[in-house]
Amino acid sequence: MVGAMPAAEALPREVTAGNGYGAKHLHLQLPTPPKQQQQPAEAECRWYEEEIDDDLKLCYALNSVLHRGASKYQEIALLDTKHFGKALIIDGKMQSTEMDEFIYHESLIHPPLLFHPNPKTVFIMGGGEGSAAREVLRHKTVQRVVMCDIDQEVVDFCRTYLTVNREAFSSDKLCLIINDARVELEKSREKFDVIVGDLSDPVEGGPCYQLYTKSFYEHIVKSKLNDHGIFVTQAGPAGVLTHKEVFSSIYNTLRHVFKYVKAYTAHVPSFADTWGWVMASDHPFDLNAQQINERIKHRIVGELLYLSGESLISSTTLNKSVHQSLLNETHVYTEDDARFIYGHGRACCA
Numbered sequence: 001m002v003g004a005m006p007a008a009e010a011l012p013r014e015v016t017a018g019n020g021y022g023a024k025h026l027h028l029q030l031p032t033p034p035k036q037q038q039q040p041a042e043a044e045c046r047w048y049e050e051e052i053d054d055d056l057k058l059c060y061a062l063n064s065v066l067h068r069g070a071s072k073y074q075e076i077a078l079l080d081t082k083h084f085g086k087a088l089i090i091d092g093k094m095q096s097t098e099m100d101e102f103i104y105h106e107s108l109i110h111p112p113l114l115f116h117p118n119p120k121t122v123f124i125m126g127g128g129e130g131s132a133a134r135e136v137l138r139h140k141t142v143q144r145v146v147m148c149d150i151d152q153e154v155v156d157f158c159r160t161y162l163t164v165n166r167e168a169f170s171s172d173k174l175c176l177i178i179n180d181a182r183v184e185l186e187k188s189r190e191k192f193d194v195i196v197g198d199l200s201d202p203v204e205g206g207p208c209y210q211l212y213t214k215s216f217y218e219h220i221v222k223s224k225l226n227d228h229g230i231f232v233t234q235a236g237p238a239g240v241l242t243h244k245e246v247f248s249s250i251y252n253t254l255r256h257v258f259k260y261v262k263a264y265t266a267h268v269p270s271f272a273d274t275w276g277w278v279m280a281s282d283h284p285f286d287l288n289a290q291q292i293n294e295r296i297k298h299r300i301v302g303e304l305l306y307l308s309g310e311s312l313i314s315s316t317t318l319n320k321s322v323h324q325s326l327l328n329e330t331h332v333y334t335e336d337d338a339r340f341i342y343g344h345g346r347a348c349c350a
Contacts, residue, residue: 071153084270097270106307109135112232114295119193125181127198129158130165138301148177148184191226197233201341217257230281238265238276243322247276252329254280264315289313
């Protein structure tokens with residue numbers, strides 16, 4: 001996802017980015033050893049801490065901080081981590097890293113496009129970094145991609161500095177729109193073969209949680225799909241201990257809107273968890289591994305790094321704990337009864 005970046009500016013020993021709610025989501029710490037154990041300056045190490053819960057943090061050793069700032073909607077940081085390379089952080093949450101972003105984006109994009117008989121038009125909600133569009137544009141059948149992200153600053157930054165996605169941003173097939181995806185999709189006269197939710201996690205006060213609701217899926221998304229259309233969304237953490245945060249609820253919500261709903265997961269190392277996606281359609285997902293491999297061979301330009309027919313089919317087999325939770329889930333995601341990932345966004349939606 002993340003390519004070459006400008007050199008980092010000098011940093012104070014500790015930098016904390018607030019979020020307007022008092023919580024410290026973006027915590028960049030530069031520890032100083034005790035005097036008696038003082039090491040040479042080059043041995044010191046910066047750290048990025050991500051709060052997972054009140055009593056749990058993940059720490060990533062840094063080479064440098066390449067960018068940090070705040071738009072109207074979100075806090076933004078670009079880090080050069082020692083283990084995962086360049087990493088994009090939004091509202092204190094790891095979005096992707098150059099070492100393993102292919103797992104997330106191949107899993108998000110290729111399953112719905114491969115299950116669709118002949119995908120020509122795709123609408124991407126969010127996706128400002130450009131990686132989702134990059135993967136969509138690898139499909140030979142695709143003629144038009146509309147990518148709608150609410151945050152101009154995030155898009156401009158990624159468009160300028162994420163070199164791996166420059167070809168996608170410059171494609172004649174890509175139509176880039178800066179707007180609320182809900183508003184844009186609702187007013188569109190166009191229908192699409194595939195609609196993709198490449199959205200930030202639903203955090204309280206963030207700009208995206210209304211795009212996970214039953215009313216949005218039912219009255220806007222479904223009405224903008226062509227016959228045999230498929231909707232897919234990222235659905236948050238899906239591990240044994242984390243899948244009840246939003247994954248099971250998103251799955252159950254889509255079951256109330258579409259006839260066929262398929263949940264699948266993959267481990268993303270930089271997230272330190274299993275991640276979930278959910279596909280939905282009014283037509284069954286009935287391809288086998290061999291048929292998927294044939295479509296990969298004939299439809300996709302270049303070699304996939306992660307996904308194959310076998311791995312896609314196996315990713316839909318969930319462990320017993322998660323499977324039972326999805327079957328037993330009763331919560332339906334609404335504007336008045338939403339679930340959130342731990343943390344707070346920068347701006348509330350009107």
